[in-house]
Amino acid sequence: MKRFLVVNGPNLNLLGKREPHIYGNKSLADLMDAIRVRAGELNVQVEFFQGNGEGEIIDFLQKQAPGSAGIIINPASFAHYSLALFDCLQALAVPTVEVHISNVHAREEFRSKMVTARAARGVIAGLGFTGYLLAMEYLADQPE
Numbered sequence: 001m002k003r004f005l006v007v008n009g010p011n012l013n014l015l016g017k018r019e020p021h022i023y024g025n026k027s028l029a030d031l032m033d034a035i036r037v038r039a040g041e042l043n044v045q046v047e048f049f050q051g052n053g054e055g056e057i058i059d060f061l062q063k064q065a066p067g068s069a070g071i072i073i074n075p076a077s078f079a080h081y082s083l084a085l086f087d088c089l090q091a092l093a094v095p096t097v098e099v100h101i102s103n104v105h106a107r108e109e110f111r112s113k114m115v116t117a118r119a120a121r122g123v124i125a126g127l128g129f130t131g132y133l134l135a136m137e138y139l140a141d142q143p144e
């Protein structure tokens with residue numbers, strides 16, 4: 001069975017409470033529930049990680065990505081400046097889809113600069129929690 005990593009970056013533990021007009025009223029636990037349900041339907045396994053620190057996210061990816069079939073990552077603000085996370089994703093060479101809940105291109109200018117996205121197969125932004133589910137569908141469809 002394919003195993004996917006679902007990684008959420010800094011402040012996404014505050015989903016539901018954090019700027020609900022932008023990120024919605026649902027929590028990270030709600031997001032994980034929705035992903036688990038879809039993973040069951042797609043017959044894939046998912047492993048979740050949320051971290052507020054760059055290093056802990058990189059440590060998790062380095063440890064868990066080998067042997068996994070894909071990475072779904074919302075790097076949060078790290079998407080805009082973390083070359084360390086970009087290097088990590090590039091080095092791991094596991095098919096990756098970057099997801100943003102909000103449409104980063106319709107927000108502040110600094111959010112249009114994306115550095116980790118270069119290491120991703122594709123980016124989904126602005127579709128809310130659905131973006132994670134679409135990313136998983138894409139990855140589930142890829143040949144191993």
Ligand code: DQA
Nearest residue numbers: 074076077100101102104111
């Ligand atoms: C975000 C967008 C980022 O710009 C922001 O820093 C986040 C969340 C999103 O999911 O829309 O923390 O990644």
